[in-house]
Ligand SMILES: [Zn+2]
Ligand SMILES: [Zn+2]
């Protein structure tokens with residue numbers, strides 16, 4: 105059997121958010137149970153080990169042991185910078201397989217401080233190709249290219265994980281729920297979906313930070329058979345407050361906010 109465990113559910117910068125005194129951030133500083141780590145999951149495959157998806161700046165709180173591999177989604181703050189914790193200043197990992205797009209692999213190999221991870225043999229970068237599954241003892245991990253601020257030349261991946269019995273999609277960041285991403289979600293049993301913003305009025309520069317709003321995603325996914333959990337929540341998102349109207353609307357529509365510790369059997 106394979107299991108996916110949710111390790112973090114916040115946008116890259118976490119909750120609380122540096123420099124912010126909004127209600128969600130103040131609540132998280134006052135009560136650590138309201139704090140959220142950056143979005144990540146771990147796949148446990150019987151006889152094939154444990155694999156981290158996204159290397160977040162919160163990684164030292166999210167896992168104790170060095171995993172058997174890390175699947176990277178893209179090069180933004182919350183998804184890549186935790187890789188440094190596998191280097192010599194920290195756990196000094198030994199040739200940890202790191203799966204990434206060829207472009208992101210080049211960035212890691214050619215730029216400090218990440219380059220040292222390669223030259224010190226802490227990590228071994230392996231390229232993955234869109235649609236080409238990585239086989240792990242009866243479970244497969246398929247990288248799928250999605251649109252997410254494509255100005256970033258190294259690309260962004262979602263991952264589809266197919267276990268012996270069920271399938272899960274992890275799509276932490278996507279610019280919009282296009283027909284492509286919608287079909288990816290409809291095609292699996294469980295989907296962890298970009299829930300950065302509840303609505304477009306949460307931040308002034310929302311046009312610079314394209315994400316589908318949870319409100320619009322709920323309409324697109326109305327009546328879907330897939331179990332949908334929203335993750336990657338921004339500190340401004342009213343869904344962070346369990347007593348909010350937004351949370352009630354979400355749950356009465358049959359959706360859920362992902363929580364650290366959630367486990368999905370595949
Ligand atoms: Zn992100
Ligand atoms: Zn805030």
Ligand SMILES: [Zn+2]
Nearest residue numbers: 178180252277
């Ligand atoms: Zn991103």
